[in-house]
Amino acid sequence: MPYTPELKNLIKKVEETRPARVERKKKGEEFTGIPVDKRQDILKKYHPDFIAGTRKELKVGASKGYAIAQEYAYILETKSRVDPDKIDLSKVAMETDVLVIGGGGAGNSAALLARENGAKVILATKLRNGDANTMMAEGGIQGASKTWKDSPYYHYLDVLGGGHFVNDPELVYTLVTEAPKALQWLEKLGMIFSKYPDGKLHSMHGGGTSRKRMHYAGDITGAEIMRTVRDEVRNHPEDIKVVEFSPAVELLLDDSGRCVGAVMYNLETEEYFIIKAKAVIMATGGTGRLHIQDFMTTNHYGATGDGLVMSYRAGVPVCFLHTVQYHPTGAVFPEQAEGLLITEKVRGAGANIVNVHGEQFVFEREPRDVEASAIIRECSKDRNNGVPTPTGKFGVWLDAPMIDMLSGEGTVAREFPGKSILFRRYGINISKEPMLIYPTLHYQNGGMEANNKGETKVPGLYMAGEVLGGIHGQNRLMGNSLLDVTVFGRIAGINAAEYIKGFAGNGNLSLDHVKKFNKEVEGAGIKDKVGPMLLPDYSNPDVRKRQLTTEYLGTMR
Amino acid sequence: MKKSNDKETKRNLIPIFLMGKRYDVPDSLTIQKATEYAGYQLIRGCGCRGGICGACGTIYRFPNDSKLYYGLACQTVVESNMYITQIPFFPGNKATYDLEKLEPTESVISDYYPEIFKCMGCNNCTLSCPMDIKVMDYVAMAMAGNIKEAAEMSFDCVMCGLCSARCPAEEVQYNIGIMARRIYGRHVLPKSEHLEERVQQVEEGRYESMLKDLMGMDKDQLRELYIKRQPEPDNVDEMWEPDEKKYL
Numbered sequence: 191m192p193y194t195p196e197l198k199n200l201i202k203k204v205e206e207t208r209p210a211r212v213e214r215k216k217k218g219e220e221f222t223g224i225p226v227d228k229r230q231d232i233l234k235k236y237h238p239d240f241i242a243g244t245r246k247e248l249k250v251g252a253s254k255g256y257a258i259a260q261e262y263a264y265i266l267e268t269k270s271r272v273d274p275d276k277i278d279l280s281k282v283a284m285e286t287d288v289l290v291i292g293g294g295g296a297g298n299s300a301a302l303l304a305r306e307n308g309a310k311v312i313l314a315t316k317l318r319n320g321d322a323n324t325m326m327a328e329g330g331i332q333g334a335s336k337t338w339k340d341s342p343y344y345h346y347l348d349v350l351g352g353g354h355f356v357n358d359p360e361l362v363y364t365l366v367t368e369a370p371k372a373l374q375w376l377e378k379l380g381m382i383f384s385k386y387p388d389g390k391l392h393s394m395h396g397g398g399t400s401r402k403r404m405h406y407a408g409d410i411t412g413a414e415i416m417r418t419v420r421d422e423v424r425n426h427p428e429d430i431k432v433v434e435f436s437p438a439v440e441l442l443l444d445d446s447g448r449c450v451g452a453v454m455y456n457l458e459t460e461e462y463f464i465i466k467a468k469a470v471i472m473a474t475g476g477t478g479r480l481h482i483q484d485f486m487t488t489n490h491y492g493a494t495g496d497g498l499v500m501s502y503r504a505g506v507p508v509c510f511l512h513t514v515q516y517h518p519t520g521a522v523f524p525e526q527a528e529g530l531l532i533t534e535k536v537r538g539a540g541a542n543i544v545n546v547h548g549e550q551f552v553f554e555r556e557p558r559d560v561e562a563s564a565i566i567r568e569c570s571k572d573r574n575n576g577v578p579t580p581t582g583k584f585g586v587w588l589d590a591p592m593i594d595m596l597s598g599e600g601t602v603a604r605e606f607p608g609k610s611i612l613f614r615r616y617g618i619n620i621s622k623e624p625m626l627i628y629p630t631l632h633y634q635n636g637g638m639e640a641n642n643k644g645e646t647k648v649p650g651l652y653m654a655g656e657v658l659g660g661i662h663g664q665n666r667l668m669g670n671s672l673l674d675v676t677v678f679g680r681i682a683g684i685n686a687a688e689y690i691k692g693f694a695g696n697g698n699l700s701l702d703h704v705k706k707f708n709k710e711v712e713g714a715g716i717k718d719k720v721g722p723m724l725l726p727d728y729s730n731p732d733v734r735k736r737q738l739t740t741e742y743l744g745t746m747r
Numbered sequence: 748m749k750k751s752n753d754k755e756t757k758r759n760l761i762p763i764f765l766m767g768k769r770y771d772v773p774d775s776l777t778i779q780k781a782t783e784y785a786g787y788q789l790i791r792g793c794g795c796r797g798g799i800c801g802a803c804g805t806i807y808r809f810p811n812d813s814k815l816y817y818g819l820a821c822q823t824v825v826e827s828n829m830y831i832t833q834i835p836f837f838p839g840n841k842a843t844y845d846l847e848k849l850e851p852t853e854s855v856i857s858d859y860y861p862e863i864f865k866c867m868g869c870n871n872c873t874l875s876c877p878m879d880i881k882v883m884d885y886v887a888m889a890m891a892g893n894i895k896e897a898a899e900m901s902f903d904c905v906m907c908g909l910c911s912a913r914c915p916a917e918e919v920q921y922n923i924g925i926m927a928r929r930i931y932g933r934h935v936l937p938k939s940e941h942l943e944e945r946v947q948q949v950e951e952g953r954y955e956s957m958l959k960d961l962m963g964m965d966k967d968q969l970r971e972l973y974i975k976r977q978p979e980p981d982n983v984d985e986m987w988e989p990d991e992k993k994y995l
Contacts, residue, residue: 191824218980226974321794321802335942339987342954343994344976346961351973359962367954370945377939380846380929382898389937390985400976401989408902413799417906418932421925425843435790457790490795526777526824530797540981596982607903611879612798615822725788733786746788 191524192617197626200577203548204587204624211542211550212595221542223553226351229560236563236570238483239513249714251707252507258636261480262511265495266502268721269708271439271743272462274701277453279442282699283463286312286431288686289451291438291497292473294322295412295675296655296682298419300471301430303683309690311430312465313423314454316437316474316492316724320420323475323490323656324675327412328533328608330404331376331676332669333369335391340401342366349670352398352557353635353663356510361661364642365670365677372676373405381418382407394538396668397518398557404669409533409606412672433465437496437724440704441470441504441651444697449504449651451699455724460747466699468690469650471682472497473675476634476656479726482514485631486529496722497657501638503707506646506653510636513664518543518561520630522585524616529630532588532609534558534668536625539593539605544624545575545586559665562629569628577626587624594621633671635662644682650689654682720744761827778805778820778831792835798822801905804877804912807831817875817909837908839919842926851934853892860923863890865916872910872920878903882910882920889923897924898931957994 193201214220224232234240239259246263248256288304290297293315301313313319334340345366350357373391377383384392384406393402407414423430438452442464451466474497478489487493502508519537521530537543537554543561545551545568552564569576569584576584593602602621603610613620637659644652655675662670711719720743727745734740740747758773763781770785779793794802803820807829820833842859849855857863863886872882885900901924910920948954961969977989989995 216982218982220981226970317790317794318800318802321800325800326795326797335939335945337941337944337948337995339979339989339995341995342949343957343961346958347969347973347976350961350969355966355969355973363958363962367949367958370942370949374939374942374946377942378847378933380932380934382902382928382932382936383939385936385939386985387937389939390941391939395979395981401979410799410903413905417925418929421929422846424841425845427843488797490797490800491789491793525775526822608799611903612822725790727788728780728783729788730784730786 191526193623194580197523197577200546201623203546204544204589207544207548208589208592212592215540215592215596221550221553224556224560224564232563232567233559236567237559238485238516241483244483245512249716250710251502252505256508258508258511259482259514261482262477262495264719265480265499265721265723266508267711267714267716268499268719269711270704271720271722272453274440274704277462277701279464279699279701281464282466284312285466286310287467287690288469288471289314289465289467290471290473291452292475292655293319294473294475294655295324295415295419295672296679297471297473298423299676299679300473300654300683300686301423302419303680304687305426305429307684307687309687312433312467313430314433314436314438314465316435316457316496318434319423319432320416321490321492322416323493324412324672325416326488326490326531327672328409328531329396329535329538330394330406330411330669331373331415331672332396332399332403332667333373333405333673334366334401334403335370335373335405336393336401340403342369344400345369345403348399348667350663352665352667354665355663357663358660360642364681365661365674368677368681369673372673372680375680376415376418376676379418379422381414384408394535395555396534396538397555397561398667404535404538406535409535409608415672415676437722438500439722440701441500442466442699442701443504443648443703445700446697448649448697450695450697468693468695469652469686471644471652471654471686472501472638472657473654473679474657478631482631485516486520487631488517488520488529488531489631492725494723494726495634496724498638499722501646501651504648504651504703506648506651507639508636509639509659510664511634511659513635514631515558515633515635515666516562516629517632518558518565518629519588519627521625522583522628523579523626525581527612527616531630531632532625532627536588536590536593536606540596541592542589543586544589546577547575551575557665557667565629579626583628585626585628588627589624590620591622591624633666635664635666636660643685644678645685652682652686654678761825763825764828764830766832767830772825774825776825778818778823778825779803781825782820792820792833796821799905801907802835804834804907804909805831806834806909817877819877819907822877834909834912837912839908839911839922841919841922844926846929846933849930849934851894851930855892855894855930856889856923856926859926860919862916862918863923866890866918867916869915871913871915875909875913877907877909878905880904886918886920886923889927894927894931894935897927901927
């Protein structure tokens with residue numbers, strides 16, 4: 191759907207102020223940023239994390255008493271989807287050295303490195319291998335690769351500053367020192383980085399970066415990483431078996447408390463089955479599909495936090511889940527594209543954010559939580575400067591056409607081919623017209639507690655990717671999630687392969703931890719809630735009402 | 748932005764046919780959302796819901812129109828009397844190879860995918876591509892051993908498989924595309940030398956003590972360093988250098 195006449199009229203105001211804004215940018219004059227010591231003020235007033243009454247204290251489990259978003263608390267305080275007594279633990283359907291749960295960037299990287307270090311691997315995933323947030327990440331991957339102007343030292347400072355100085359130092363240390371190695375690994379796997387003719391990597395700024403450190407592959411960096419590592423996994427069918435449409439629903443422990451596999455669910459035949467392993471790598475990704483505070487999300491269909499639920503039941507505490515990341519620029523028009531991610535790279539390339547009057551109100555490269563809060567403030571009753579959409583929402587303009595004026599005609603089409611095609615389908619030319627955006631639920635800053643080897647307090651259970659908390663503190667910077675999945679996926683794979691050496695894995699399988707957790711949930715007076723969720727429910731509620739002989743467990747039949 | 752509430756907005760219902768069966772759905776929805784509106788809970792054919800994962804390749808046509816149309820269900824808005832089927836999976840050959848050992852020769856791809864020469868130039872692959880990629884042309888480039896062109900022309904491929912489903916020569920175009928791209932990325936594009944140098948610096952332990960210092964600092968010390976760090980300006984040359992060099 192092209193812009194309505196009303197919106198086209200409003201775009202004229204953006205066009206009026208554009209030449210002067212481009213001139214200022216050319217001279218290096220930027221809109222004044224929000225001082226670091228004032229960031230907390232705007233966050234506390236406008237960021238969704240701080241809205242009173244939206245957090246809830248956990249009543250059960252290893253992190254009892256910790257207050258997190260209600261939607262997170264909901265899934266963590268659930269009982270098992272399946273009665274643990276009904277599962278026959280003597281019937282093992284598949285057996286392997288390392289079981290990787292999750293088919294995103296972390297899962298595939300982990301599988302490859304576990305294999306390289308001698309392990310046989312099963313990679314089990316809820317949907318297809320590659321149906322993951324990694325696929326959707328657009329902007330880029332950080333890493334201090336440029337020896338003449340950047341280093342892990344500055345990367346470390348940027349990560350800490352973005353995360354409000356509370357990140358786990360060990361995890362950040364590993365992230366920034368392993369980053370160059372991770373980039374090189376991807377390069378060797380044949381990922382097509384955008385490069386200069388001499389092989390020098392292109393790189394840009396992201397919100398909160400002090401050096402241009404974001405490397406990329408057009409505007410589909412995540413997809414390029416995902417399809418490259420997935421293709422490499424598919425090059426080793428003997429060593430890495432991929433089991434699709436089969437989410438894990440519970441972890442299996444043995445009598446000495448080691449994690450030794452999982453109970454799986456075949457989404458199509460609706461049977462449960464057991465995969466036995468000597469170690470398990472949890473790489474289930476994030477939670478956008480929980481729609482925290484009813485926000486739309488940029489996340490893929492399966493982002494329901496299953497790994498949080500299973501690992502929590504096995505005794506691993508959660509951390510940093512009290513903050514959630516809202517991406518500043520999700521599409522809010524046309525309706526069909528609502529919630530869709532518009533990469534931060536657009537702002538990295540120089541596009542301003544402007545309000546209904548065509549005025550700048552925020553520097554376009556604040557850390558994400560600050561940027562999102564400024565946009566929410568602009569659209570709030572305190573300012574009333576939002577652009578009204580036909581569906582009754584508000585947004586602000588992301589002025590992409592500036593990029594062509596700054597860097598030459600055709601830059602937008604060349605640097606953002608994915609988004610150009612997509613908007614062209616709706617009759618919008620983003621080289622000439624601004625995009626209408628509003629913050630959208632994007633990333634789970636926190637997750638499960640693990641150390642910088644990916645190890646949790648449960649022996650044999652590793653975390654990698656978005657499910658692992660602490661790296662990003664209270665707010666992740668752009669380009670550090672693709673990095674995080676690659677770095678910690680590789681590390682989990684290496685360490686899991688090392689751990690299984692000399693471990694026979696012949697203990698008795700047990701679901702006692704699940705039975706115990708179920709009792710705890712019952713004891714807390716929580717009823718009729720099951721997890722993990724597996725898939726969100728977007729089917730028509732009226733149809734569900736008429737499905738008179740169907741029973742639902744949570745969102746699913 | 749908040750999730751839209753169907754009941755708040757007026758909705759104009761139109762008929763669509765999912766695998767031949769009629770459902771009346773709001774005309775503003777994508778095929779994917781319309782399928783859910785009809786009552787399905789999707790398992791197959793639904794991934795990123797944002798036009799990049801390739802899970803929801805879809806074919807449709809209209810009554811009294813001989814033409815077939817193609818799209819991604821998550822990106823294509825419904826129209827009246829669409830007859831819709833999704834192709835959530837289509838079997839395809841995938842050659843296994845050791846990328847390190849490959850060389851960007853003229854026959855590198857046809858050695859692994861000899862069926863590439865069966866292409867009869869019908870152009871159905873290009874016509875069926877929801878990403879508007881000139882599929883037949885990149886296959887022709889791969890056939891001719893032009894790895895660069897094959898890689899660059901197939902770059903936007905989401906590997907949905909519609910091209911392969913429609914190919915009378917039984918090619919698996921998307922697997923040819925990724926093979927070309929990986930060979931291009933590994934063996935044709937020049938290696939990044941600064942990256943190699945940096946990996947070496949890290950491995951030599953150059954940053955250990957300065958990072959250990961940072962790791963031992965409290966919030967206030969870190970904040971001070973953070974505020975003082977010198978930002979690389981937007982419009983400067985790639986080779987810009989900061990004033991402070993001791994931490995590089």
